Amino acid sequence: MYMRRVVKLNIPLKQELVETVFEYNKICNKHLSEITRLSINDNYSKKKLHKNLYDKIRKEHPKFPAALIQTARDVACEMFKNKDITKLKKIKKNKNSSIRYDLRTSKCFLDSGELQLTTTQRRKKYQFTLPKYFRKYKDWIVKGCSLGFNRKYCYVNIVVENEVEKPDLDNPRVLGIDRGIKNIIACSDGNLMKGSELVAKKRNYAYLRKQLQEVGTPSAKRKLKKIRMAERRFTSNYNHILSKRIAEMDYDVFAIEDLDIKTNHKANGKKGKWFNRIINNWSRNQLVDFLTYKAEERGKQTIKINPHKTSQRCSKCGYIKKSNRKKGLFKCKKCGFQENADINASKNILQLGSSVLEQAVCQPAKCNITPFADSNSYKPLPLRRGS
Ligand SMILES: [Zn+2]
Structure with a gap:
């Protein structure tokens, strides 16, 4: 490799x-x-x-x-x-x-x-x-x-x-990672990283940008450029810290949502536009890129997972229903399983990631498998090879 x-x-x-x-x-x-x-x-x-x-x-x-x-x-x-x-x-x-x-x-x-x-x-x-x-x-x-x-x-x-050397993946320890706004990172082992600081800072930058755009004078434009650069540095620094923290965790493989795949975020509620803006501003792929190379340096691997339905599916019984999730809490309508919604999603990502590894056909960081289908059955996980 x-x-x-x-x-x-x-x-x-x-x-x-x-x-x-x-x-x-x-x-x-x-x-x-x-x-x-x-x-x-x-x-x-x-x-x-x-x-x-x-x-x-x-x-x-x-x-x-x-x-x-x-x-x-x-x-x-x-x-x-x-x-x-x-x-x-x-x-x-x-x-x-x-x-x-x-x-x-x-x-x-x-x-x-x-x-x-x-x-x-x-x-x-x-x-x-x-x-x-x-x-x-x-x-x-x-x-x-x-x-x-x-x-x-x-x-x-x-x-x-x-x-x-290619990482030894005979018996890998896999971590599922879900990304959100309230919890910027939710891990399948229950670890949560709060995003309040990031969101507050992003909001502040957005406010400053809007004000300066309205002024529109040459000096305001110069200031605007400076703010954009500062924001970029802030985000990249944030992503560096976050990805390093994850890469150093005691796991061999990190399964993370692939944000390149266009999912219908509106399905998660009416805040779609705002949500998308925050996520977009949070340099969509930078964190994954950083994590990929930081993991590689430590002999670990990152795989990207299609996040479709991962927030609606019960990680215990596999039942998929939109109303399973109510804001931050996940409660299965079928088996009654309760969990923090983001952690439940990351557990689903973990399951998808593990099945990718079982198939052992994927190239690092290039995996794409079909998401959970709308069905009540849990096994086997729907899976397809992809590039
Ligand atoms: Zn359930």
């Missing part, structure tokens, strides 16, 4: 790097419009793109390195992968969006702090100091990097890879 991480570095702003980014994106856009043109009548291929464009681009950008033209072409092709043909025309790279380097056009020595990049002025060397936090990756294999810049510096994201 391979583990990938991104090492983030800053290097001083250099003329040749900025030029390279501009030209690279220009060339990428030329490929993009050629692909659009070709795919109207016909399919495109890298070979055809090369034939049609390469000489022309060479003439227009005589100094630009050939290897980077190739990467720009590959990036352009990838941007079209799995895209809807009718929306193709809208695909365009920003002139200063970050660009990709592969191993032919870049070389990075994390150990000695040297970065080599192919630029419009040939290959250049740059020195950097690896931040303390990233030093644990200094022996990992570098797979490539991306380069971007802002007003103050250039930033380089280096992708590194390392082989790790």
Whole structure:
């Protein structure tokens, strides 16, 4: 099993790097419009793109390195992968969006702090100091990097890879995790993490944003931007703390709701809109992403579970009914089982997670199984392989 991480570095702003980014994106856009043109009548291929464009681009950008033209072409092709043909025309790279380097056009020595990049002025060397936090990756294999810049510096994201042992899942201890508003995290072992602090802070930010939006002056807009950044930092910090706390729990596998799957939150009550806004603002996937990699680092695994009906189902007898749940309390209409509603949901997630593992067909963090069906029967759990 391979583990990938991104090492983030800053290097001083250099003329040749900025030029390279501009030209690279220009060339990428030329490929993009050629692909659009070709795919109207016909399919495109890298070979055809090369034939049609390469000489022309060479003439227009005589100094630009050939290897980077190739990467720009590959990036352009990838941007079209799995895209809807009718929306193709809208695909365009920003002139200063970050660009990709592969191993032919870049070389990075994390150990000695040297970065080599192919630029419009040939290959250049740059020195950097690896931040303390990233030093644990200094022996990992570098797979490539991306380069971007802002007003103050250039930033380089280096992708590194390392082989790790696959976690031993013969007899895993699984934890089901449900996410909500009142209890930001509810665990199947009864652990609850309250979300009142987060919600209060989010509300405060929302209020400030609304006020500033109404003012609408340039200085208010600047302030607004600052607040957005502060909110982002707050959320990311919160998610880091939370995911670390979970990852360090004494379990091998964490089964967590997959929020990518669109469920009808309105079914949970009339507060749908507000609920969705809070959840959306709470960077939907950040917590799962953080948890996934923090778990990996500890030799653990995360699996995503479709949360459909998990809040309405009795975790004891399997009976599904909407009225089983009344606000924070779950009370089964059939067997009388009582439990905190969020903990009951997390127990359902645990059951789904355990069945996924029993099937043992899933890739870490990519599981998707069919949710509980509307039925009173409990066994066996409905299950389907998915990606
Ligand atoms: Zn029941």
